Amino acid sequence: DAAVTQKPRYLIKMKGQEAEMKCIPEKGHTAVFWYQQKQSKELKFLIYFQNQQPLDQIDMVKERFSAVCPSSSLCSLGIRTCEAEDSALYLCSSSRDWGYEQYFGPGTRLTVL
Amino acid sequence: GDQVEQSPSALSLHEGTDSALRCNFTTTMRSVQWFRQNSRGSLISLFYLASGTKENGRLKSAFDSKERRYSTLHIRDAQLEDSGTYFCAAVPNQGGSAKLIFGEGTKLTVSS
Numbered sequence: 079d080a081a082v083t084q085k086p087r088y089l090i091k092m093k094g095q096e097a098e099m100k101c102i103p104e105k106g107h108t109a110v111f112w113y114q115q116k117q118s119k120e121l122k123f124l125i126y127f128q129n130q131q132p133l134d135q136i137d138m139v140k141e142r143f144s145a146v147c148p149s150s151s152l153c154s155l156g157i158r159t160c161e162a163e164d165s166a167l168y169l170c171s172s173s174r175d176w177g178y179e180q181y182f183g184p185g186t187r188l189t190v191l
Numbered sequence: 192g193d194q195v196e197q198s199p200s201a202l203s204l205h206e207g208t209d210s211a212l213r214c215n216f217t218t219t220m221r222s223v224q225w226f227r228q229n230s231r232g233s234l235i236s237l238f239y240l241a242s243g244t245k246e247n248g249r250l251k252s253a254f255d256s257k258e259r260r261y262s263t264l265h266i267r268d269a270q271l272e273d274s275g276t277y278f279c280a281a282v283p284n285q286g287g288s289a290k291l292i293f294g295e296g297t298k299l300t301v302s303s
Contacts (some may be wrong), residue, residue, distance in 0.1 A: 120294060169234060184233050187232065
């Protein structure tokens, strides 16, 4: 099985604080994705990196999030100022190239109080 | 925008019975994946299809190769451990992004 790693598994922040979560993609994978899931509903796409470059992202990420892949073996997703609505499970996935099967990590569950 | 319509939203089965989940797409899709999410939130990939059908044990999935606008997941001889939430997700044919668009999920409960 693919082994995408995410840290931390759980994160608790107060409103207004900064949050950061990390993803280690499967070795050799060139595409990395972040998704947000609230209350076990459908996953919502946030941002996609190909060879460490952001190729697609939603407006919310541009406005309030910071996402980078400084190396092929580490990506991070940050929220500059947490809001209650950011409470969610954040899932990272990777695939060996554009359009291939995506493998998901266990997620970081963020709670904003 | 592009949408994935998944049905049913909830399903209750007795052990040993068969059933099917379906996803309709509002646009043609390049590929589809089916996942099962457990109670801890882990998302396990069951199938990845660019066309045709795949089978793995009691699970079988199909992706309409001609119009590329729907996919199904068949569960045969349902077992207690099949319980969980199933999601389909697909990559649109058009546009340069490889992002997955998810359905709303099917919550499956298998009882003895």
